[in-house]
Amino acid sequence: MTTIGLGSATPLRARLATLSAHLLVALVALVAIGGATRVMEAGLACPDWPLCYGSLLPGHRMNVQVFLEWFHRLDAFVVGVGLLVLAAVSCWCRRQLPAAIPPLTLAAAALVALQGALGALTVTLLLPFPVVTAHLLTALLLVALLSACTQALLVDPAEVGEARRAAPSLWPWLTALVAVAVLLQCTLGGLMATQWATGACLASGDGCHWLAAHRHGARAAAAAVLLLAGFTLWRRPGERPLAALAAALVLGQIALGVWSLRLSLSVPAVTVAHQVGAALLVAVLAALVARSGSPRSQFLEVIHG
Numbered sequence: 001m002t003t004i005g006l007g008s009a010t011p012l013r014a015r016l017a018t019l020s021a022h023l024l025v026a027l028v029a030l031v032a033i034g035g036a037t038r039v040m041e042a043g044l045a046c047p048d049w050p051l052c053y054g055s056l057l058p059g060h061r062m063n064v065q066v067f068l069e070w071f072h073r074l075d076a077f078v079v080g081v082g083l084l085v086l087a088a089v090s091c092w093c094r095r096q097l098p099a100a101i102p103p104l105t106l107a108a109a110a111l112v113a114l115q116g117a118l119g120a121l122t123v124t125l126l127l128p129f130p131v132v133t134a135h136l137l138t139a140l141l142l143v144a145l146l147s148a149c150t151q152a153l154l155v156d157p158a159e160v161g162e163a164r165r166a167a168p169s170l171w172p173w174l175t176a177l178v179a180v181a182v183l184l185q186c187t188l189g190g191l192m193a194t195q196w197a198t199g200a201c202l203a204s205g206d207g208c209h210w211l212a213a214h215r216h217g218a219r220a221a222a223a224a225v226l227l228l229a230g231f232t233l234w235r236r237p238g239e240r241p242l243a244a245l246a247a248a249l250v251l252g253q254i255a256l257g258v259w260s261l262r263l264s265l266s267v268p269a270v271t272v273a274h275q276v277g278a279a280l281l282v283a284v285l286a287a288l289v290a291r292s293g294s295p296r297s298q299f300l301e302v303i304h305g
Contacts, residue, residue, distance in 0.1 A: 017153035035275035045069040129194040144286035151290035179285040185221040
């Protein structure tokens with residue numbers, strides 16, 4: 001499968017692809033900062049919202065924890081504005097863009113609004129674990145949407161259609177199913193992390209059922225990704241780089257998970273890297289879904305035929 005070079009794409013499409021790719025990087029960075037904020041117990045370092053100690057820049061209160069929470073909000077604001085701009089331009093110029101772009105960007109804009117509300121609730125309700133987990137899941141969904149949007153802007157739609165026709169009929173559905181399985185596993189990991197279940201299990205034996213569930217889910221999700229990657233490497237040459245990256249990320253996630261347990265979560269950088277690896281894996285799988293053709297579009301094609 002070929003990729004449209006930015007120089008060969010229309011100016012509008014090239015600019016939107018660049019904006020989407022930059023926003024994707026910023027979102028992954030936002031997940032990393034959010035993970036650092038959690039492991040450093042800085043979620044309430046700014047006790048008010050949306051300001052921090054009543055100001056835009058709480059210089060007189062600044063320390064490592066306040067900086068993490070303040071910068072997390074700043075990055076979220078910048079990403080939110082960028083996503084709204086992307087959605088507005090995509091809808092206004094929809095006739096010049098692939099049909100999937102406006103729905104993807106509108107969904108991302110809706111998730112931005114939801115993410116802002118969840119961010120406010122995490123502070124005002126003093127970090128309830130369901131809200132914090134929903135906040136992480138929404139961020140990962142945004143990563144998936146932006147990754148798919150970037151691919152839709154970069155990849156020639158004719159090539160996507162040709163690759164979809166050459167693949168097994170269930171391939172787009174299976175690819176999407178693996179991506180959903182990884183998102184569910186990330187949600188389980190978020191529920192475990194926001195309740196500090198791993199630390200409690202290692203220290204006193206409490207909450208070990210969360211750790212056990214996460215381990216079982218990780219095995220199933222890893223096996224699904226590795227099988228998907230293996231088939232892609234074998235049968236879909238244009239997607240081999242993404243498949244190899246997905247396999248490498250899964251193996252890295254396994255190593256980081258084992259390492260973090262052996263270190264008893266004593267090294268925050270390892271825990272944060274585990275969360276960033278999950279976000280990158282979601283992005284890669286969403287890119288594979290976009291390149292395989294959406295299950296919905298294939299279903300409509302079958303019905304039309």
